Amino acid sequence: MTTLHDVSHRHDGDPALRETDHVAPGSPILELVGLQKKYGGVEALKPANLTFLAGEIHAIVGENGAGKSTLIKLLTGVIPRTAGEIRWCGKPVALATPNEAIQRGINAVHQEVVLCPHLTVAANMFLGDEMESGGLMRQRAMTKAAQNVLDDLGFNLPAGETLANLTIGQQQLVATARAAMRGIRFLIFDEPTAYLTRQESAQLFRLIRRLQLEGVTIVYISHRMEEVFELADRVSVLRDGTHVGTRNIGETDDAELIALMINRSIEQIYHKEQIALGATILETRNLSGPGFSDVSLQVRSGEIVGLYGLIGAGRSEFALGLYGRQPLSGGEVFWDGKKVVIDTERKAMDLGIALAPESRRDQGLCLNLPIGLNINLPVFGRLSHGLTISRRQEASNADRQIADLRIKTPHRSVLASAMSGGNQQKIVIGKWLSHGARLFIFDEPTVGVDVGTKAEIYRLFGKLLREGAGIILISSYLPEVYELSDRLHVFRQGRLVASHDYRAASHEDVLTEAIGV
Known part of the structure; x- marks a missing residue:
């Protein structure tokens, strides 16, 4: 039977490079001495001294x-360093x-x-x-x-x-x-x-x-x-x-x-505002589709409805079906108390539903387009006069969202691909704020973002709720969905298996329901 140890011998590299690559456990294996990286006049990494120990x-x-x-x-x-030295097993190396x-x-x-x-x-x-x-x-x-x-x-x-x-x-x-x-x-x-x-x-x-x-x-x-x-x-x-x-x-x-x-x-960091709940915006009754079945829930104005479960439990599949990205096979959807049919993304957008998908790079952004264009994508109709786009309104809308969301960029013309994960997530959110949606579906909104950006996103949730929107929050990170949700639904094997009001159940209860033990 082939194991990891057996196959790894195929990748032993150049013996000449490994001749002196031996250090005792606990000794420095890699050292950074004044390591620096500049892009033009910007220091991405200031002179750093850092030591990593073997093992x-x-x-x-x-x-x-x-x-x-x-x-x-x-x-x-x-990338090449601007200055400084890297030592591998005690000796300078180029890398x-x-x-x-x-x-x-x-x-x-x-x-x-x-x-x-x-x-x-x-x-x-x-x-x-x-x-x-x-x-x-x-x-x-x-x-x-x-x-x-x-x-x-x-x-x-x-x-x-x-x-x-x-x-x-x-x-x-x-x-x-x-x-x-x-x-x-x-x-x-x-x-x-x-x-x-x-x-x-x-x-x-x-x-x-x-x-x-x-x-x-x-x-x-x-x-x-x-x-x-x-x-x-x-x-x-x-x-x-x-x-x-x-x-x-x-x-x-x-x-x-x-x-x-x-x-x-x-x-x-974790900041949840107490906001009075309003009328029901969305209701699903026994909604079914690829990967989920018989899901019934409501979302009210001012409310965060959390969906928790293991990956593949049906949370994201439910969101995609509700948004018209995947076909529904049964059930009903009510918007402001009226039955509606959402069989395309355009119908979802026209109603006022926005989706910030799990994979922002693949599904939420056009990475080869500037930040400003990404933010304005859902609203170019509003920024146009006939066949002509108002450059002034286009710039004004993009700059306002960049400032409000604290997107760290020197200009709206910077490509989305050049931004960090946290800033890319803010761009996704920004474009739907421009759209003026009433129901926001956030699928793993803080994956790969730092604690400071998380705090900013959570404060943004509060702003949306105060303005009368509702939020569906999908997260695999239990502390997040537990602390923020007014109503928490637990998914397992494509079905909604439990529901809890804010902090009405323990972490252990929710995990047990999600795992099914």
């Missing part, structure tokens, strides 16, 4: 734009290309999956190092070997399945398995649990601990403080491109780390 789990936390992504790119050879980093055993698992969706899981895992014989790929052998590796890792995934058919969370596990096969010595995880279920996260944590026992150094980047304290030995904080401190995990707490990150207290 440790070292967490890095910081707001979006703090320099975390820049650091990853420098360590994996994606000038991704190939050099990989050959030294430095790999990264990114928040946004960067694999080939049209290929199988096995083909993605062996991409660039395919098994072949006589010039032909040995697809069956690769599928068998990949399946054995996935089983060895504890990932319940089919190696022969096309990647695009898997959930985003499952694709993230495939990316992790691919990295783990490369003979790693230093592995960076960037928000690895953002799209994972509770069970998938547990599988990943077991793998991380296993890799640590095998001597691999882990860099763990996350906005979820509970994960940092569960896994890490040490934690470093970045703020505005500056390394502001490193702490042993047993000598700090989340209040100190948040204060270092954003100069705000933890009490300011």
Whole structure:
């Protein structure tokens, strides 16, 4: 049976690069000495001194734009440094290309999956190092070997399945398995649990601990403080491109780390406004469609209705059916008390329903268009006079949303692809604020965003509710949906299995209902 250990020997890299790559556990394996990165006159990473120890789990936390992504790119050879030195096993190294980093055993698992969706899981895992014989790929052998590796890792995934058919969370596990096969010595995880279920996260944590026992150094980047304290030995904080401190995990707490990150207290993060509930905006009765059935719920003006469940439980599928993106097979929808048929997205938009989808990059944004164009996409009809778009109104509307949402950009003409995850999420929200919707469906709205941006998004929820809107909040992060929802619905296997008023049930009750034990 092929295991992770067997396959990883295929990725041992250049022996010449590994001759002196030996350090004792607990000794410095990678050191940054005055490492700096500038883009023109902007310092994305100010001169940083940071040491990673062999065999440790070292967490890095910081707001979006703090320099975390820049650091990853420098360590994996994606971008050149402006100044400073990187020492690997005590000796200066260039890390000038991704190939050099990989050959030294430095790999990264990114928040946004960067694999080939049209290929199988096995083909993605062996991409660039395919098994072949006589010039032909040995697809069956690769599928068998990949399946054995996935089983060895504890990932319940089919190696022969096309990647695009898997959930985003499952694709993230495939990316992790691919990295783990490369003979790693230093592995960076960037928000690895953002799209994972509770069970998938547990599988990943077991793998991380296993890799640590095998001597691999882990860099763990996350906005979820509970994960940092569960896994890490040490934690470093970045703020505005500056390394502001490193702490042993047993000598700090989340209040100190948040204060270092954003100069705000933890009490300011979760903020729920008490808003009087109004009339019912939306009601569904026994609504059914692909992936869900017999869902009945109501959303009132001023109300946050939370949907919680494991990935694949039917929450997102329900939202897509309600929005007209997927066909409904049964049930009824009432808007302001009147029965309506929503069989297209246009009908949903015309009623006043807005959807901020789970995958903002794939479904919520046009990444190759400027921020201003993205924000104005739903309202160009209002900004036009005949066939002519009013440039003044276009600019005014975009600039107003950029200012109101505190989108960090020098100008509306910057491409959406150049923005951080938190700012991209704000752009998605901004375009629907322009539209003037009355019901907002937010599917995983804070995935991959920092605690400061979360607080801003939560305050935005309050603004929408005060103006008479209703919100459907879908989140895999139980503390979020638990603390914010006026009414919390629990999904399991495509059905709504339990409902609770605000804080009427414990975390344990909700988890038990979602898992079904």
